Amino acid sequence: MFNMVIILLATLNSEPVGTNDYRISRFILSNLKEIHQYNISQLAKACFVSNSSISRFCRKIGFRDFNELKHQFFQWTDIGREKFAYQGCREEALKDSYIDGIIENLQLLKKSIQAQELQQLARDILTFSKVAAFGSLHSQSVVLNLQTDLLTSGIVMDTRTRFQEQLEYIEEADSETLILLFSRGGSHLKRFLIHDLQLSQSNRPKIVMITANRGFRTNKYIDQFVYYDEQEGFTAYPYAFEAIKGILALEVYMQKNKNEKHLK
Structure with a gap:
């Protein structure tokens, strides 16, 4: 799951603002807890792109289709407490x-x-x-x-x-x-x-x-x-x-x- 977030962040950081891939990656990152509830048409509408743009985006980052990408987010939880923990923290x-x-x-x-x-x-x-x-x-x-x-x-x-x-x-x-x-x-x-x-x-x-x-x-x-x-x-x-x-x-x-x- 964390690997998926890294891939999306890398896409966000390398795409020009306003491109389809930028909008798609930004929307998914902004809605990590809910994205598994979307179908491809709902995601396309939310990102102001076509269904085919979503499909191309999924293949571009290494997935066969949107369903395979969406499956990555069923287990998403808040990782803040784990991320910021360290030995001796006071x-x-x-x-x-x-x-x-x-x-x-x-x-x-x-x-x-x-x-x-x-x-x-x-x-x-x-x-x-x-x-x-x-x-x-x-x-x-x-x-x-x-x-x-x-x-x-x-x-x-x-x-x-x-x-x-x-x-x-x-x-x-x-x-x-x-x-x-x-x-x-x-x-x-x-x-x-x-x-x-x-x-x-x-x-x-x-x-x-x-x-x-x-x-x-x-x-x-x-x-x-x-x-x-x-x-x-x-x-x-x-x-x-x-x-x-x-x-x-x-x-x-x-x-x-x-x-x-x-x-x-």
């Missing part, structure tokens, strides 16, 4: 307990992330002729920051915000491409990587996933996992990803400068 001291939680998670990151893995990843970024990175929501903002930081080292990194475009990019990439997947739990990528992705065995990109989910170890298309530990809850991210992004950008910059000095 209502009388939200500021202090929240910041303390962030610090504890950064301490876990410091102990668990392997410097050698980030150093090797930096070498790969400098070695591959094409580099791309993908995420969603919080992790996508980290990807955009990494894209900006790598420009300082002369690396032009590709990214895409929509899931379908991410999928197409990965499928069209060749062995000269390095792709980084930022995914705290890995769940939003499972649908594409396990069920939808079709890659050549002989000429495919190197794919590296950066994740806190140590149980997500098996996927024939992921070549390397970079793991870190965290305490589950609202204080977990995007701070860990931001720190990893910063270390990675620094490693690339330092290694590039070292290589250039060595050549002089």
Whole structure:
């Protein structure tokens, strides 16, 4: 269910205001608890579009038809209490307990992330002729920051915000491409990587996933996992990803400068 919301938010964020897909995604997100009660004609009328526009929208985001999409919302509940929970939360001291939680998670990151893995990843970024990175929501903002930081080292990194475009990019990439997947739990990528992705065995990109989910170890298309530990809850991210992004950008910059000095 949460994956469905991420897909809709990605559509909302990438579509021009006023387009059919923008109106449809915005209406569904605004009516998550009631959308399962709509039929296709009612939804089309509410969004001021045709039934065929609803059908195209459903196929565009990966569903056969509107009924399949609607089925995703039968179990929707208010996730606020779960989303904002974190260990040590104190209502009388939200500021202090929240910041303390962030610090504890950064301490876990410091102990668990392997410097050698980030150093090797930096070498790969400098070695591959094409580099791309993908995420969603919080992790996508980290990807955009990494894209900006790598420009300082002369690396032009590709990214895409929509899931379908991410999928197409990965499928069209060749062995000269390095792709980084930022995914705290890995769940939003499972649908594409396990069920939808079709890659050549002989000429495919190197794919590296950066994740806190140590149980997500098996996927024939992921070549390397970079793991870190965290305490589950609202204080977990995007701070860990931001720190990893910063270390990675620094490693690339330092290694590039070292290589250039060595050549002089």
